[in-house]
Amino acid sequence: MGRSYLLWMGFLATVMAVGYSVHMLDFPAGLSRDVSWGLHIAQFTFFVGVAASALMVVLPYYIHNMKEFGRITLLGEFLAVTAVTVCLLFIVVDLGMPHRIWNVVFYPTPNSPLFWDVVVLNGYILINLVLGWKMLEAEHQGAPPPFWTKWVMYASLPWAVSIHAVTAFIYAGLPGRDLWLTALLAPKFLASAFAAGPALLILLCAILKRTARFDVGAAAIDKLSVVVMYATITVTIMQVSEFFTSFYAGIPAHMHSLQYLFFGLDGHHALTPLMWIYVVLLITALAILIRPKLRNDEQTRLIGCAAVFFAMMIEKGLALTVAGFIPNPFGRVTEYVPTWSELVVMLGVWATGAFLISLFYRLVISVKEG
Amino acid sequence: MSMGATILLFAALCAIPWIGVTLFGMHTLFGVVIPYIAWALFVGGVVCRVLYWVKAPVPFCIPTTCGQQRSLSWIKPARIDNPFTDGAVFIRMLLEVLCFRSLFRNTRSELMGGPRLTYYMEKWLWLAALAFHWSFLVVVLRHLRFFLEPTPAWLVILQYLDGFFEYSLQAVFASGVVILLSVTYLFLRRVMLPDIRYISLPADYFPLLVIEGIVVTGLLMRYFIRVDIIAVKQLALGLATFHPAAPTALSSLFYIHLFLLCVLISYFPFSKLMHMGGVFLSPTRNMANNSRAVRHVNPWDYPVHVHTYAEYEDEFRDKMKGAGLPVDKE
Secondary structure, eight states: OHHHHHHHHHHHHHHHHHHHHHHHHTOOOSOOSSOOOOHHHHHHHHHHHHHHTTHHHHIIIIISOOGGGGTTHHHHHHHHHHHHHHHHHHHHHHOSOGGGTTHHHHSOOTTSHHHHHHHHHHHHHHHHHHHHHHHHHHHHHTSOOOTTHHHHHHHHHHHHHHHHHHHHHHHHTOTTOTTTOSTTHHHHHHHHHHHHHHHHHHHHHHHHHHHTOOOOOHHHHHHHHHHHHHHHHHHHHHHHHHHHHHHHHTOHHHHHHHHHHHTOBTTBOSSHHHHHHHHHHHHHHHHHHHSHHHHTSHHHHHHHHHHHHHHHHHIIIIIHHHHTTSSOTTSOOOOOOOOHHHHHHHHHHHHHHHHHHHHHHHHHHHHHHO | OOHHHHHHHHHHHHHHHHHHHHTTOOHHIIIIIHHHHHHHHHHHHHHHHHHHHHHSOOOSOOOOOOSOOSOSTTSOOOTTTSOOSHHHHHHHHHHHHHHOHHHHTOEEEEEETTTEEEEEEOOHHHHHHHHHHHHHHHHHHHHGGGTOSSOOHHHHHHHHHHTOSEETTEEOOHHHHHHHHHHHHHHHHHHHSHHHHHTOOHHHHHHHHHHHHHHHHHHIIIIISOOOHHHHHHHHHHHHTTOOOOOSOSOHHHHHHHHHHHHHHHHGGGSGGGHHHHHHHOHHHHSOOOTTTSOOOOTTOOOOOOOOHHHHHHHHHHHHHHTTOOOSOO
């Protein structure tokens, strides 16, 4: 730890400060009348998934009593807290008038999924913070956690599903946005979350092993990479199903967005290169993860997990949100490309997440090793 | 004095200005005379207390430390928690005053089955205390705008940041909400938790109650029962420039707010609120733990005349040489 840790935190603080300044200076974003949700809302959606994926370590450890997850579960819970914080920050930077944010609470609109997303996300952060803290404290004391933490843990299980389902319902409840208007959206969100979240956790564990000499154990990582594999397969099946339904049935509205994403529409193809990178990453990930030899090899597993993470980030962290607006209701294409200021603000939010996770993991490691 | 009596006293303190202003129209008494007396008591009292403490001798080097002292080169010292230099003492004091680090270490002990004693981190008191003190500071700084004309730029910025969030189209000061919540928590903690209540005296919760009263009346005036803000500024500027004139336009709510503040600041020098100055003067925190390297002279030491070996040798050198004893100086 020591000096390199401080340097790392100082670096993150600098990036945060730059991101904050750029955000406050209010440079123009690439958003328009037609594409009103861009990079930040897409990133929000993606990180809700990362948060929900804590389920994949909490469930085996607490419900199925898989002791291998003993060292990784707390890491998963604090990753969830961090991911939700990142989500909420992405929402705040996207708001035009953040100083009226309390109106969401004081003038609730229970008929809107947006309101419920606020409720479940803030509830989830609270649940994981309390649960993670109490578990850490119990470990520190060598005493069993208070009895009520069991009920908080039970609540966290459906709650994890709910945060991503409600986020999907924000999209899937909009007639006229045909890319999103599918009952498959919530399940696909969950599947890609359970792929990207554990993949990120595996990557973080590898970093911890190298920088902090903290090993969560090969058994936990092996089990978790199986989860990543099945979730990635599920996502792929769902992606193919979407293509089948849209193109075999030949529903124009359903086809246009997919055409725009993967092949370009009316000469517009800003996102096409990214989508093919997505396809390549997905195939690479499957090729590595499905073969036990490659999946259980430390090096190739990390490549596979990185491929899964970035594939999902391209698809859910940018393309899905943007392409829902393309073409617009008049059938015209208005493209969206993130501006530099949006990217810098995104980096600032990521740095905030990295800062928090470094803080949390340092705490967890000091308790686990101390 | 019991809890009930304290609450009665507080009620009386609220009633005095209300009766005085509404029934007898004593605006000058409550708007000018009492504030001046309170201010004189505050400044005079604090100065006396600080001088008294400054003059107190420090017989021993007694810093309380939480880490390894600097000793051998290969033992890692805790530079801030066990300060060796004045610079480290300064940093430690700064962190203590700004972040309440010693309160952060607060633990709660619990006897588990076994029997086994465990210590839990108890952060709520630290959190509430920190929130309370910082929000109080912001509130006090914001009130400076009543005394300064023109309002300085830093104050405008502070007010903008503090009032960033809007509710029903007006700025809501975060510091006001935070101080209300934190002081309420601190008061309820004193009176509701049986074990804390058992060790609490009116000196512990009376100031909290008075601050609560000041906060509530202030918030009422800010958001609900508005007062003539121009008249308030006239009164404040008059007091600050020693040309006081009590405006009659102000409601009794304002005078309750002001009177409770007067009570608080005149009570201040005689109470544990003096920890504001005391923290800087406590020898357990403002001394470097360098007693292995620097000799701390006890001011109480009787001036003993010491006969050193050098002096002894000077006196008996010839006789020592004569007896064949070795000497340091030839």
